[in-house]
Amino acid sequence: MSRILGPDDVRRALARIAHEIVERERTDGLVLVGIADRGDHLAFRLSLEIAKIEDAEVPVGVLDISFYRDDIGLTAEAPEVHETRIPFDVTGRTVVLVDDVLYTGRTIRAAMDALMDLGRPRRIRLAVLVDRGHRELPIRADFVGKNVPTQHGDDVRVMVTEVDGEDGALVQEGSPGPAFRGAPAVAGREESA
């Protein structure tokens, strides 16, 4: 297992993404929506970073996409559900979706469907900490922390202090052994999601 991002890399990447968001999107009408259960923490951090740059408080919501996944009924157990908490109306807003890893794009497809059920955003952008390639849908990220070339069988895991006790990203090469697959930190949600 090799480390591709350390705590400082994560901090710098988030600061840079915050700058890019401020540069490209107007902060009025801007909201961040993090996908549970790593993207939400990244979204809160991005909001703090943006507050350092601009005199703007960007609201943050948490989105759980379990009910919108395309593999319900295909996994052994029903996907673990997290709370959705979006304390604002997304209609007319610029929504920046925030997730830890962009892989097949299926999570983002589900997230966009979920958002559309909550209202009619003016635009949706995508920010991810790690883009590992291997898209299965025509989806790309607008803001990327780090591009990481991977093999299809690799496992990429992003860690955030709030959940895992430290910030960083790990890659496990080749087809993962059961010990890694079953690790508690990834239970219920594939880190590839």
Place this chain on the structure above:
Amino acid sequence: MNEHLLSMHDVTAEDVVRILDTAESFREVGTRVIKKVPALRGRTVVNLFYENSTRTRISFELAAKRLSADVINFASGGSSVSKGESLKDTALTLQAMGADAIVIRHSSSGSPYQLTKWVRGHVLNAGDGTHEHPTQALLDLYTMRERLGRLEGLRVAIVGDVLHSRVARSLSFGLVKMGADVTLVGPATLIPPDAPVWGVQVSHDVDEVLPKLDVCYLLRVQTERQRLEYFPSVREYARLFGLNRSRVGSLPEGSLIMHPGPMNRGVEIDSDVADLPQSVIEDQVTNGIAVRMALLYLLLGGRGESGEEVSGG
């Protein structure tokens, strides 16, 4: 989780926590303008009701619809049952039509279990005879946890006709499983003789129990059974066990009044008591939809057997 939900004995304490946590997410869905998610799109849920029911059937129907499942309502009146079709043949017919889950209410205890022998889909017990009503117990547990913040150590009295009450059985099993302290209250004729085996206490004096409660759970007096003379008169029952204004005063502050419905106002509960702020009877109904959504989602949302995970993304 077990493949079916027939009894509260089918779920572990961990399962209960998972069901209630999942239900919390579905409560949020119920507050949206669009109260529907695509989770169970293309699945078929059959409501097979051999007994009258308003809230449970509608609750299950709404739950399945909010998950985007297709729902078939089947009531015994106006169906082939009135032409004499057996439960087995009805079940096999539904099976042949591809039902993914069957929600059954039946006057015979054990019929949901019997159904699992005949069909491949998931079976959910929506009340069978005097046996169990596990989804009611789960929505009650949800309501208690939501209002009081915990289940462990809660002092709950279940008052009334426990003997004939599938709600009381399921709720007692569930509460004991979660570490609550349960007292069954009622006339001796309406307390099941095997109650001590459930891990609960028994009392025949409601006034002695009320001051020590977190939850006072009232059961419907099944007046249709009154001809069997379990107690002298409905009026006497109301006087000895009914929750009236003066009795409410002896309940500790912050305690809840619950009832599974339908209520006999003026018998087990006084009309104005049912409308007090501490009475959470309407919450129970609202929570019932979320809890049933959680159950359908957890039962139908997995493949049902362990095996290799399909790659997500």
